[in-house]
Amino acid sequence: xxxxxxxxxxxxxxxxxxxxxxxxxxxxxxxxxxxxxxxxxxxxxxxxxxxxxxxxxxxxxxxxxxxxxxxxxxxxxxxxxxxxxxxxxxxxxxxxxxxxxxxxxxxxxxxxxxxxxxxxxxxxxxx
Amino acid sequence: xxxxxxxxxxxxxxxxxxxxxxxxxxxxxxxxxxxxxxxxxxxxxxxxxxxxxxxxxxxxxxxxxxxxxxxxxxxxxxxxxxxxxxxxxxxxxxxxxxxxxxxxxxxxxxxxxxxxxxxxxxxxxxxxxxxxxxxxxxxxxxxxxxxxxxxxxxxxxxxxxxxxxxxxxxxxxxxxxxxxxxxxxxxxxxxxxxxxxxxxxxxxxxxxxxxxxxxxxxxxxx
Numbered sequence: 001x002x003x004x005x006x007x008x009x010x011x012x013x014x015x016x017x018x019x020x021x022x023x024x025x026x027x028x029x030x031x032x033x034x035x036x037x038x039x040x041x042x043x044x045x046x047x048x049x050x051x052x053x054x055x056x057x058x059x060x061x062x063x064x065x066x067x068x069x070x071x072x073x074x075x076x077x078x079x080x081x082x083x084x085x086x087x088x089x090x091x092x093x094x095x096x097x098x099x100x101x102x103x104x105x106x107x108x109x110x111x112x113x114x115x116x117x118x119x120x121x122x123x124x125x126x127x
Numbered sequence: 128x129x130x131x132x133x134x135x136x137x138x139x140x141x142x143x144x145x146x147x148x149x150x151x152x153x154x155x156x157x158x159x160x161x162x163x164x165x166x167x168x169x170x171x172x173x174x175x176x177x178x179x180x181x182x183x184x185x186x187x188x189x190x191x192x193x194x195x196x197x198x199x200x201x202x203x204x205x206x207x208x209x210x211x212x213x214x215x216x217x218x219x220x221x222x223x224x225x226x227x228x229x230x231x232x233x234x235x236x237x238x239x240x241x242x243x244x245x246x247x248x249x250x251x252x253x254x255x256x257x258x259x260x261x262x263x264x265x266x267x268x269x270x271x272x273x274x275x276x277x278x279x280x281x282x283x284x285x286x287x288x289x290x291x292x293x294x295x296x297x298x299x300x301x302x303x304x305x306x307x308x309x310x311x312x313x314x315x316x317x318x319x320x321x322x323x324x325x326x327x328x329x330x331x332x333x334x335x336x337x338x339x340x341x342x343x344x345x346x347x348x349x
Contacts, residue, residue, distance in 0.1 A: 010176070011151040012144060013337065020340045057154060059176050084158035084262070089171040104155050105266050 002028045003122060004048050008040040008066065009033075009055035009082070017106055018053060018082070025112045037061035037069070044070060049077070051118050053102070056083035056090060064090070067097045078118030082106065140181050140326055141300075148333045149302065150177045152266050153259075157304045157317050160258035167251065168229040168308055175305035181326075187301040188283030191217055191316055197282045202252025206260055208271035210329045212300075212321035214256040218313070220280065223248060226313045245278060252276045259317060267332055287320065298323050 005026075007018050015033050022031055032049065034040040037060060043049060052070065056063035063081050070079060080100035083090060094101045100114045141149070154177045161172040182190075191199065198220040205213050218226060227240050227247040235243070253276045264271045279286055287299075300321040307314040321329065 011147050011154075013148040013151045016337070017340055023341070057158065057174060057176055084155035085174065086159065086162045087165045087171055089165075104158070105262070 001123075002026075002030065003050035003119065004030050004032065006032045006034060006040060006043050006049045006052045008035075008037070008052065008058075008063070010035050010058040011055070014055060014082075014104070014106075018111075021106060021108050021111050025108055026115055037066040040066060041069065044074065050122055051115070052077060052079045053082050054079065054099075056081050056085050064093050064097065067094070067099050071097055076121075078114075078121055080114050080118075140298075141179075141330065144337065145330060145333045146179050148337060149300075149329075150179045152263055152333075152336075153177050153179070153302050153304070153319065155266060156259035156262040157306075159262045160255045160317070161306060163254045163258045164251070164306075164308075167254070168226075168311070168313075170229070170311060171309040173307045173309060177302060177304045179300070179302045181298055181323075182301050183296050184287045184299055184320075185284070185296065187299060187318075187320065188287040190283075190301070190303065191286065191318065192283040199280070199282060199286060200248065201279050201286050202248050202256065202276050203279055203286075204252065204256045204260075204276050205274040206271045208264070209267075209269045209332050210321055210325035212319060212325065214260055214273075215286065215318045215320070216252045216255055216315060217286065217318060218315040222313050222315070225311060226251070226308075226315075229308060229311045229313060248278055249276045252278075255317065267336055269332065300326055300329065 005022070007015050009015050019031055022029060032043055034043050036058060054063040054066055063083065067079055067081065070077065080102050081090070081094045082102045082104060084104040086103055091101045102110045102114055157174060157177065161174055165172045199217055200220045200223045201215045201217040203213050203215045224240055224244060227244050228235065230247055230251060231240065231243055257273060260271055260273060301318065303316050303318040305314065305316055
């Protein structure tokens with residue numbers, strides 16, 4: 001079943017790369033984009049978002065802070081941090097927040113693996 | 128290329144999406160490289176959001192002289208390839224010993240740390256700058272040749288060759304990211320300076336990259 005995915009990244013190029021990967025991997029899913037944490041939270045409040053993919057290094061609220069805020073209202077939503085910052089602390093913090101981690105430069109393989117897991121989890125939640 | 132003293136070319140030299148692409152690609156390079164530094168110092172490396180601008184060498188040199196820290200030490204490597212320029216890892220001079228100490232360990236005496244400073248800075252710079260440029264080259268699918276690292280000391284103007292062969296009024300593409308090592312009093316910048324004659328080449332490469340986004344080989348349906 002198609003899901004609605006929110007892409008959060010301050011870089012338009014990064015959102016384009018992500019959207020392009022989706023067209024190859026999950027062309028039937030719908031995408032929404034946000035360029036910062038505030039816009040992301042507004043989109044979340046709309047209630048239509050199933051999965052969120054979030055850049056770490058953004059001006060203002062960073063991706064991990066954003067995930068922490070999302071977790072307050074969406075404890076089980078499949079969420080991943082997408083970043084070239086592969087330091088243990090970043091990946092470890094993502095895990096603590098029950099979020100996945102997808103390294104940049106983005107590959108179709110890494111994105112596809114996360115999305116398969118996310119789709120399985122969502123199917124369990126909403127039979 | 129009309130870098131005269133009038134209205135500078137910076138507004139038009141790169142489009143918004145080109146600047147965005149460069150910042151994002153540089154961010155990937157630096158973020159990856161920060162992980163190498165993290166492995167060397169055993170503490171998290173915090174990075175700023177990258178800034179990309181086209182400025183004169185003189186203006187760039189002022190940007191790195193923050194908080195009155197005019198005495199700087201930098202590891203620099205030149206690169207050549209589809210575009211030419213220099214990558215620099217820059218610290219306030221007062222902090223370079225603290226960086227070396229965070230790499231070699233706190234058990235070493237000050238004399239040892241001073242002895243090791245040059246070598247440790249060159250090696251650190253080599254790992255970080257190579258890591259950064261290698262990621263950028265891979266993302267852009269181009270090859271870049273890098274010189275060996277050299278260490279320069281002085282103010283921003285001497286780092287960026289404001290005087291001498293290259294004039295301070297010459298425009299460069301300047302890209303920089305601040306970093307801090309957590310729990311250590313070490314902060315610095317990673318800066319890329321690209322010569323303006325390369326900007327045309329750079330525009331073409333970035334535009335090829337953007338156009339190629341949708342043409343990546345597919346192979347994993349569903």
